[in-house]
Amino acid sequence: MTAPRAYTQELAEFVAGLRYDQLPPAVVARTEELFLDWAASALAAKGLHPIPQFEGFARAMGPASGPAEILVSRTRSSAFFAAWVNAASSHLVEQDDLHNSSVLHPATVVFPAALAAAQDLGKSGAELIAASVAGYEAGIRIGEFLGRSHYKIFHTTATVGTLAAAVAVGRLLDLTPAQMVNALGSAGTQAAGLWEFLRDAADSKQLHTAHAAANGLAAAYLAKSGVTGAQRILEGAQGLAAGMSSDADPARLVDRLGSRWALLETSFKFHSSCRHTHPAADALLDLMQREGLAASDIAAVIARVHQGAIDVLGAVDVPVTVHQAKFSMGTVLGLIAVYGKAGLEEFRDHALSDPRVAAFRAKVRMALDPEVDGAYPRRWLGRVEVTTLDGRTLRGALDEPKGDPGNPLSRAELEDKARRLARFSGAASEAEASALIARVWSLHEASSVASLF
Amino acid sequence: MTAPRAYTQELAEFVAGLRYDQLPPAVVARTEELFLDWAASALAAKGLHPIPQFEGFARAMGPASGPAEILVSRTRSSAFFAAWVNAASSHLVEQDDLHNSSVLHPATVVFPAALAAAQDLGKSGAELIAASVAGYEAGIRIGEFLGRSHYKIFHTTATVGTLAAAVAVGRLLDLTPAQMVNALGSAGTQAAGLWEFLRDAADSKQLHTAHAAANGLAAAYLAKSGVTGAQRILEGAQGLAAGMSSDADPARLVDRLGSRWALLETSFKFHSSCRHTHPAADALLDLMQREGLAASDIAAVIARVHQGAIDVLGAVDVPVTVHQAKFSMGTVLGLIAVYGKAGLEEFRDHALSDPRVAAFRAKVRMALDPEVDGAYPRRWLGRVEVTTLDGRTLRGALDEPKGDPGNPLSRAELEDKARRLARFSGAASEAEASALIARVWSLHEASSVASLF
Known part of the structure; x- marks a missing residue:
C-alpha cells in the first residue's frame, strides 16, 4: 500500500524554505503595493464602528505597551492584540485586496499578523515581504483546495486566513518544516467564520479577520515553543476539508509551488463594495x-x-x-x-x-x-x-474588472487610493500619507519595520 | 407565512434572565462540586507539556498583571489570557467532567471563562454560580442540537465551548437578551475544533478549550460594548448547524428551559482516560x-x-x-x-x-x-x-459508569479526587488543597471570588 501523498507536509516544506532572494522582482514590487493598499485600508477604519470597540477590548485585555503598532490609534501592544485590531480595521471599508480563484482576501489576514510578528521579532522589510509572500501562496492554495462548497457557508478569509497568518508568522519565526506543519495544525483547528452574520448586517466580518490573524499568529508562536498540531489538518479524515468542504481538491495545495506566484493574481479593489x-x-x-x-x-x-x-x-x-x-x-x-x-x-x-x-x-x-x-x-x-x-x-x-491582474491599478492610482483612504477617516495627514507611501515603496530595503509611522 | 421560531433568541432570553435565586439547591450544590472538580483538574496540569508553553505565550502577549488568576502558576493576567491558560490546563489530564447526551465537557470551557470574568468584574460566588449554570444549560443544549454528525469531525467541547463560555461571561456582564444574541453570534462564528489532531497525539485538545474559553469571553465583552452578531447563528441557513452538522434538531436548543437542569446530568470522571x-x-x-x-x-x-x-x-x-x-x-x-x-x-x-x-x-x-x-x-x-x-x-x-448521575461520586470521593489531582503535579500543598475545598463548599456564600488561593 502506498502512503497517501502528504500535501500539508509538502506545502509546509515550501513555505518554511521560502527566502527573499528566491522572489522575482515583480513579486517583491507587488507585495509592496498590496502592503500599501492594506495599510491604507486599515487607516480608513479609524473611528468607525466597531473598530473603537476592538481597540477597547485590546486595551482591557492586552498589555498597555509593546512592540507592535495598532495602526488606527498609533498605540502599541503585544503582537497578538496588534494583529487582532489591525486585521479588524483593514476589513471594514471593503477596500482590501482579493484573490479571485480562492475567493480569499489575503492582505487583511496576512499583513496584520506578519507586521505584528516582524515588529515583535525585529525583522527587516525583506523578511516581512518574504513571510507575507509565504502567507499569500499558502492561503490562496488552501482557499482553492477548499473549493466553492466551502465558501457557500464559510467566510474563506476567516477560515483560511487563520492558516495564512500562521504561515507568514511561522516564516518570520524561522520554523522548521516540521514546526510549520504543527503551526498549520494548530491554525487549522482554530479556523472559523460563518456567513450567517451577513443577513443581519452584523459586525462579524471584522471579528473574522481579527480572529484569523491573532489565532494564526498564536498557532505559529506555539509551534515555535514546541506545541504540536495535526500532521494532515488540511486533507486528513477529520481535518478541515472533511468538516467544511464537499469538493476539496488536495492537488491544489501544491499547485506549482515556486513557479506559480499566486500573489501576482491578487486583485486590487477599485469600488468600495463587495x-x-x-x-x-x-x-x-x-x-x-x-x-x-x-x-x-x-x-x-x-x-x-x-x-x-x-x-x-x-x-x-x-x-x-x-x-x-x-x-x-x-x-x-x-x-x-x-x-x-x-x-x-x-x-x-x-x-x-x-x-x-x-x-x-x-x-x-x-x-x-x-x-x-x-x-x-x-x-x-x-x-x-x-x-x-x-x-x-x-x-x-x-471580462476583467478594474483592479484585476489584467486590468491593474498603477502605482500612481494606488497612491491616490491610499491618500483617499487615509483622508476619509483622518487617520493620517497628507504629509503622513506621503511618508507612509515612500516608506512602503522602499520596504524591501528597510532594515527595520518597527514603525510604519 | 409564519416566521420561523427564533430558537437562538429564546435560548438567549432564558440565559440572560437566569438569576441565582431561581436555582434549586441541588443545582447550586452540584455546581460547587463541578467547580472543585474543574479547579483540581487545572491544577493537575502544572508543569506538564504543553501547559508551560501556554503560560509562556500568555506572558509574552498578555499584561504582566491583572485581575484574573492563572491557576497553575498563581500569577495574574487579564481575563482573556487567564481564561485561555486555565482552559488549556483543565483539559489535559482527562479528569474533567462530561455531559453524556451532548458529548460536551462543560467545566473546562465554562468555568475558566466565568471565573476570569467574575474576577475581572468583582462578582460574588453566587453570581459566578448562576453564570456557570447558564453556560452549562446553554452549552449542553447546543451540543445536543448539533448532534452526532457534528461530533464525528468536530470536537464538540471546542466548538460548542465557545458559545457556552460566551453565555456564562455574558450573564456576568448582565447582557440584555439582545446583547446575548449578539454574544452567541460572535461566539458561534468563532467556533472551531477538529478531531484530526487525535491520530497524531498532537496538543490541540488543550488549544481547543483555550480557544473556546478566551474567544467566548471576547464575544461576550464585545457584545457588551455594542458589537453585533448574527441573530440566528445556531439555526440560520449559513449558521453553525448548516456548516457543521447534518442531523441538527433545533427543538433541543430550548428543551425544557428552566425545568430541566441539564447541569445535574453531568458526569464526573473516575478514570483518567477518554x-x-x-x-x-x-x-x-x-x-x-x-x-x-x-x-x-x-x-x-x-x-x-x-x-x-x-x-x-x-x-x-x-x-x-x-x-x-x-x-x-x-x-x-x-x-x-x-x-x-x-x-x-x-x-x-x-x-x-x-x-x-x-x-x-x-x-x-x-x-x-x-x-x-x-x-x-x-x-x-x-x-x-x-x-x-x-x-x-x-x-x-x-449500565451506568462510575461518576454518572445515577452512580455518582460523593463529596468525600470528590475531595479525595481533588487532593490526588493537586498532589499529582505538586500544584498545591495538602493544606492548600484543604483550603481550596473549604472555599469551594462555601462558594455560594462568598462575596468575592477574587482569589481561589
Whole structure:
C-alpha cells in the first residue's frame, strides 16, 4: 500500500524554505503595493464602528505597551492584540485586496499578523515581504483546495486566513518544516467564520479577520515553543476539508509551488463594495459611457452573475446600514449609475439617503448566468442587460474588472487610493500619507519595520 | 407565512434572565462540586507539556498583571489570557467532567471563562454560580442540537465551548437578551475544533478549550460594548448547524428551559482516560471482580461500543504518548486488568512501559454494538465479552459508569479526587488543597471570588 501523498507536509516544506532572494522582482514590487493598499485600508477604519470597540477590548485585555503598532490609534501592544485590531480595521471599508480563484482576501489576514510578528521579532522589510509572500501562496492554495462548497457557508478569509497568518508568522519565526506543519495544525483547528452574520448586517466580518490573524499568529508562536498540531489538518479524515468542504481538491495545495506566484493574481479593489458586485458595476459603467446613458434613461437592469454572488448578495433586499449597502447589488449599481463611482464617500453620503439610488436599486435584479458561473472563480466576468425607457435592450460585457491582474491599478492610482483612504477617516495627514507611501515603496530595503509611522 | 421560531433568541432570553435565586439547591450544590472538580483538574496540569508553553505565550502577549488568576502558576493576567491558560490546563489530564447526551465537557470551557470574568468584574460566588449554570444549560443544549454528525469531525467541547463560555461571561456582564444574541453570534462564528489532531497525539485538545474559553469571553465583552452578531447563528441557513452538522434538531436548543437542569446530568470522571473508554472499563472491572479473574487469565476482550467510541478511539493502534494512551481502549483496559484502576499515576508510570499492559492491549478489540449504539449518547452502556485462557466466554455489563448521575461520586470521593489531582503535579500543598475545598463548599456564600488561593 502506498502512503497517501502528504500535501500539508509538502506545502509546509515550501513555505518554511521560502527566502527573499528566491522572489522575482515583480513579486517583491507587488507585495509592496498590496502592503500599501492594506495599510491604507486599515487607516480608513479609524473611528468607525466597531473598530473603537476592538481597540477597547485590546486595551482591557492586552498589555498597555509593546512592540507592535495598532495602526488606527498609533498605540502599541503585544503582537497578538496588534494583529487582532489591525486585521479588524483593514476589513471594514471593503477596500482590501482579493484573490479571485480562492475567493480569499489575503492582505487583511496576512499583513496584520506578519507586521505584528516582524515588529515583535525585529525583522527587516525583506523578511516581512518574504513571510507575507509565504502567507499569500499558502492561503490562496488552501482557499482553492477548499473549493466553492466551502465558501457557500464559510467566510474563506476567516477560515483560511487563520492558516495564512500562521504561515507568514511561522516564516518570520524561522520554523522548521516540521514546526510549520504543527503551526498549520494548530491554525487549522482554530479556523472559523460563518456567513450567517451577513443577513443581519452584523459586525462579524471584522471579528473574522481579527480572529484569523491573532489565532494564526498564536498557532505559529506555539509551534515555535514546541506545541504540536495535526500532521494532515488540511486533507486528513477529520481535518478541515472533511468538516467544511464537499469538493476539496488536495492537488491544489501544491499547485506549482515556486513557479506559480499566486500573489501576482491578487486583485486590487477599485469600488468600495463587495467584490462580487464589481464585474457588473464595471460592465454597467462601460455600457453607460459607451451609449451615453444617464441613470434616468434606464428602466431595468439584469446583472448576470455567478452563483456565489447570489449566495453572498442575495440575503439583503433593502440595506439599512452602509456596510449592508456594500453587499447590495442594486445599491452599488445605483451609485454607479447616478454618481459614476461607488467609493467610500459615495457609500457614506448617498447609498442610504439618495432617492435616485433607491429608485435605481428597485430596477436591478440578479440572474444566474451559465457562462459567468462556469468561468468563476478563475475569472470574474461582468455581464449586464439594460432595458432603456425608450424600449431598447442593451448588453454590457467586461471580462476583467478594474483592479484585476489584467486590468491593474498603477502605482500612481494606488497612491491616490491610499491618500483617499487615509483622508476619509483622518487617520493620517497628507504629509503622513506621503511618508507612509515612500516608506512602503522602499520596504524591501528597510532594515527595520518597527514603525510604519 | 409564519416566521420561523427564533430558537437562538429564546435560548438567549432564558440565559440572560437566569438569576441565582431561581436555582434549586441541588443545582447550586452540584455546581460547587463541578467547580472543585474543574479547579483540581487545572491544577493537575502544572508543569506538564504543553501547559508551560501556554503560560509562556500568555506572558509574552498578555499584561504582566491583572485581575484574573492563572491557576497553575498563581500569577495574574487579564481575563482573556487567564481564561485561555486555565482552559488549556483543565483539559489535559482527562479528569474533567462530561455531559453524556451532548458529548460536551462543560467545566473546562465554562468555568475558566466565568471565573476570569467574575474576577475581572468583582462578582460574588453566587453570581459566578448562576453564570456557570447558564453556560452549562446553554452549552449542553447546543451540543445536543448539533448532534452526532457534528461530533464525528468536530470536537464538540471546542466548538460548542465557545458559545457556552460566551453565555456564562455574558450573564456576568448582565447582557440584555439582545446583547446575548449578539454574544452567541460572535461566539458561534468563532467556533472551531477538529478531531484530526487525535491520530497524531498532537496538543490541540488543550488549544481547543483555550480557544473556546478566551474567544467566548471576547464575544461576550464585545457584545457588551455594542458589537453585533448574527441573530440566528445556531439555526440560520449559513449558521453553525448548516456548516457543521447534518442531523441538527433545533427543538433541543430550548428543551425544557428552566425545568430541566441539564447541569445535574453531568458526569464526573473516575478514570483518567477518554470518557469513551469508561463504560467498558467499568464493565471489565466488574466482571473481573465478580469472576475472580487476573489479567493473566484473559485471552481476549471485545469491548462492545457505540460508533462514537470507534470514531474517536480507533485512530491509534499503539500509543506513543501518555495522552494518546488515554484514547487507547486496549491500554485503558490493560491498566484496569493489571492494576485495577486507570488513574493519573497508572497512566504516567505504567501505560507505556509495563509489558503486561502492552500484552493485554494486544488482546483487546472494539466492536460496534447495536444496543450500546442505540442508547448513545443518552446512556453510555458498558458491555465487554471476555474469553479466558481456559476457554470460557464471559459477559460483563454495567449500565451506568462510575461518576454518572445515577452512580455518582460523593463529596468525600470528590475531595479525595481533588487532593490526588493537586498532589499529582505538586500544584498545591495538602493544606492548600484543604483550603481550596473549604472555599469551594462555601462558594455560594462568598462575596468575592477574587482569589481561589
